[in-house]
Amino acid sequence: MILKQGIPVSPGVVIGPAFVVGAEDYRIPQRFVRVDDVQHELNRFDAGMKSVCEELLEHEQVASERLGKQYGAIFAAHLLVVQDPKMTSEVIDLIRTQCYSAEYATTKVLQQYARRFQSLGDTVFSERSADIFDLERRMLKHLLGEQREDLSHLTSPVLILANNLTPSETANLSKQYVLGFATEAGGRTSHTAILAGALEIPAVVGIGKFLEDVSGGEIVIIDGSTGELIIDPDEATRQRFEEAGERYRDQVERRKLFADLVPETKDGVRIQIAGNIEFPEEVEHCVERGADGIGLYRTEFLYLEEGENPNEEVQYRAYKKVVELMGDHPVVIRTLDLGADKVPGSLENLLFKTENPMLGLRSIRLSLQNQPMFKTQLRAILRAALLGDIRIMFPLISTLRELRQAKMILCDVMEDLEEERIKFRRDVPVGMMVEVPSAAILADQFAREVDFFSIGTNDLIQYTLAVDRADMNVANLYNAVDPAVLKMIGMVIEAADRENKPVTVCGQMSSEPRFLPVLLGMGIRQISVTPAMIPELKQVIRSLDMRRAKKIAAHARQLDFARDVDNYLRGELHKICPEYAQSFEF
């Protein structure tokens, strides 16, 4: 039995067989084959090569389309290397005359080339060895058949264990068979955490290396409330966890009873609680729990599920589904926030080896540089807006110019639709996410040019405190209630107030019960949260009155250290709502 500790990011306890997603280093199963099997190996190599070439061609197309010809050219270059007659004949030779397995022969030949490059000394040419390694990985991947997209072919319930999970890997996963996640890397707001929250299954991330200690099929326990991963538990431990699992399920049932309650403070102040969603299917979770709307519809998953830019119809259908399920409740659609950690795996390797992908070409910047893609999305949204209360939100706005550009493109799209005599709604409210410090600092200016603000605390915290949320080494510096962050939030609320514009908090901070009093006390009246947390947050709101909330906010803002603020808020939550203080440690 092995016990590992990580960061709990989605509550619950689950026990079951492990499904290990292939790690970066592909382990070669065997080096040599029997003489009789040589022909088979040659066939496998041939098939593997075809497959690699297909994949590279596809990547070239996608990269050229989305990001420009010079990015596509990198894949074209790799393709030419793979098709090199000399290299392939060297591999075939090793298989044929020395009975090497296809994988071993490939590795040998490529590593030889890589070494030759490394011997070129410290020049730009020696860095080509990185390309060789990338190609080696790709070829091994195809030979070994361990496609990381494996998750779409599950056939029985499993717990997914991986180094890290990217959106494109999980985009097609068979949701009904996934019981939980545990990853070596990742932090509280990583993709794995968000996905687990959306699926409402337990997850633990940032565990550190453990994949070598577990084999596929082994029984493991994931406790998403305490952050524990237990590999091959003994009998006593299994018993304990099965009981804990039952208790947790009871709690979940109890909370469903709060669905019809109105989130109103004791002194009658009505708070709007909306839900954050990725997939249209999650809207039901929101409706079940009595959400006041969708405060954040993350549209990235449409792009990753399709594998290529989803066309207008695909998007329109998704938006239509969501808005129809929500009736006359508002649905805030955020335009594409792709980039940085969300780009499909292989592109990420070659393109975003920039120093700071978080500060680079992503989100609204990507949309503004790729207008056809942006316009397609806006068209779909405007058309769907006829069916309900849709609102548009632009992410990562950092300058007034960006905002005006985006709004201008929206106008252009409206003109296009009119010329084409396609029906759409003109008076769609347009807002922006406040997640870049510059937007918070100049909130006054921005407030005049949008219909609403939505504070994206995840990124706002990262940028304000210069902390990478996924880096375990500094994860403890990431704190939602750091005095600087609270001050930023305060600035945004005040600026919005002066212009009479509503402010929602939609980051993970608003899903956390103990932060609610300080947010409400500072003036927030709208939050958008993980659907699973809605009942609990309602309960907290109903146990609070605004005088108390204001006092808590005032005191919290006087404290110097984030840790002190956090402890203070934990204490206050315990007094307000004793039964909720214990669970969901964040």
Add this chain to the structure above:
Amino acid sequence: MTDGRVSRSFLIFRLSKTMTSSDLVQKHVTVKLEQGLHMIPCSLIAKLAREVECEIRILRDDQSSDARNVLDLLMLKAEMGTPLLLEGRGNGASEALDRLAKMFDENFETPSE
């Protein structure tokens, strides 16, 4: 194998894999790219070399590379300013080298869409 063309008069004898003197075409070029002859230009050279019938080699000092092989071309480590010798042999060698030389001259820029 002749193609009726007169071969250039200066013949440089090299030790390893070279072409014989008959119907050999040669052209001198210089690398003008700031990053030198990196992956993408090498792959463009290889693409051309694989399209044509004739054999093409690129030489630098004592090193000689098969132009169809991207990795070999990279191993030339041809930084900016490096003089290279293009050698072609066979059908269409002269045109092929002209096209190649043009690519070097235009810094391997493909016309934009």
